[in-house]
Amino acid sequence: MESIFETFKKSVYNPAFYKSVADAPSSGAFRYYIKFSLILSLLMTVALGIFFVPQGVSFIKERAPDLVKTYYPKELVVNIENGVATANVQMPYFIPLKKVSGETESGVMQNILVIDTSAGFDKKKFEEYKTYALLTGTDIITRNDNGQITIQSLRGSPKITINQDTLLSWVENVRSYMGYIVVVGIIVTFMAMVFGYLMYLIPLFLFTLIPIVISYVKKSPISYASAYKMSLYAIIPALALKTLLNTLGVFSMPAYFTFLVFMLVIALNMREQEQPKLFNN
Numbered sequence: 494m495e496s497i498f499e500t501f502k503k504s505v506y507n508p509a510f511y512k513s514v515a516d517a518p519s520s521g522a523f524r525y526y527i528k529f530s531l532i533l534s535l536l537m538t539v540a541l542g543i544f545f546v547p548q549g550v551s552f553i554k555e556r557a558p559d560l561v562k563t564y565y566p567k568e569l570v571v572n573i574e575n576g577v578a579t580a581n582v583q584m585p586y587f588i589p590l591k592k593v594s595g596e597t598e599s600g601v602m603q604n605i606l607v608i609d610t611s612a613g614f615d616k617k618k619f620e621e622y623k624t625y626a627l628l629t630g631t632d633i634i635t636r637n638d639n640g641q642i643t644i645q646s647l648r649g650s651p652k653i654t655i656n657q658d659t660l661l662s663w664v665e666n667v668r669s670y671m672g673y674i675v676v677v678g679i680i681v682t683f684m685a686m687v688f689g690y691l692m693y694l695i696p697l698f699l700f701t702l703i704p705i706v707i708s709y710v711k712k713s714p715i716s717y718a719s720a721y722k723m724s725l726y727a728i729i730p731a732l733a734l735k736t737l738l739n740t741l742g743v744f745s746m747p748a749y750f751t752f753l754v755f756m757l758v759i760a761l762n763m764r765e766q767e768q769p770k771l772f773n774n
Contacts, residue, residue: 497528501733504726504758511762514726515719522725526694529729533736534686540740542679550675553667561660564588564605571608571628571655576648578610578630585609585622614644690732693751697724700755707763727758 503510514522566588570581580586586608604624612618614634619627619642627634635643667674704720704727715723731754738746 497525497532500525500726501529501729505730506758506761508762508764511723511726514722515715517722519718519722522722526725526729527691529733530687530690533690533732534683536740537686537736538679538683541682544742546675546679550671553664553671557664557667558661561657561664565657565660567657569608569656572653573647573650573655574652576631576646576650578628578647580608580610580628582608584611587622587624590625616642693728693732696752697721697728700724700728700752703756704759704763707759711763723759723762724755727762728755730758731755 568582569586572579587604588606588608590602590605602623602625604622606626606628607622607624608628609618610628610630612629614627614629614632619634619636625636631647633645633647635645637643698721701717701721701724704723705715705717708715708720728751731751734754735746735751
């Protein structure tokens with residue numbers, strides 16, 4: 494571990510180090526990138542676990558049953574069979590958001606769900622319903638906080654009957670297996686983080702053009718392979734800074750943040766070095 498962090502220190506700023514890695518074997522650069530990606534993935538997983546696991550466990554154990562009873566009417570029964578939804582209520586049926594949020598204001602969401610299995614999706618009606626979700630005969634339409642609409646077909650859905658007792662039973666089953674769910678969730682999160690960091694290897698093929706351009710400007714061109722090896726080291730400080738900010742709860746960085754930090758690291762480490770001067774007496 495000590496050698497990894499020593500290499501990381503050099504990758505932040507050490508022009509001589511970058512000059513040496515350009516001619517070093519590629520295997521060392523890839524091993525360093527993968528090892529540091531695992532470290533960053535572990536840090537991110539721990540941070541997300543500390544933040545979300547207690548909230549998730551508390552939600553399932555304490556709030557979920559009450560929310561089911563509050564939101565899902567006792568009399569409502571929804572059946573889905575062969576990709577077609579039906580319900581035992583008069584259409585359209587509204588489940589208002591104000592049951593738990595207080596009085597709603599005009600122009601904002603007023604319903605958490607509207608059921609209208611007698612008609613297909615109509616965007617104008619969906620807007621009029623002022624709902625987060627709409628269940629039609631063949632689709633479920635949802636809207637996120639940004640207003641983006643997603644249509645999910647019920648085709649291929651298993652045969653199921655949904656009522657309040659069914660939902661409460663699901664919640665109870667989740668509570669019973671909470672420990673296993675947390676462990677699996679942490680493992681899946683870690684794997685997703687590793688995959689996300691490894692995916693940076695693809696745009697890095699484009700990022701590599703930066704050291705190549707700088708080398709041509711300095712009139713000491715390097716090969717693409719050498720530039721890519723340098724880029725493998727230069728991208729790590731950018732990813733480490735992004736991970737640090739994410740663990741602190743800062744998720745609003747622009748998409749090009751990593752690229753900007755990468756450019757800064759490359760520019761600093763490929764700058765012109767002063768040449769030794771000879772003095773004759």
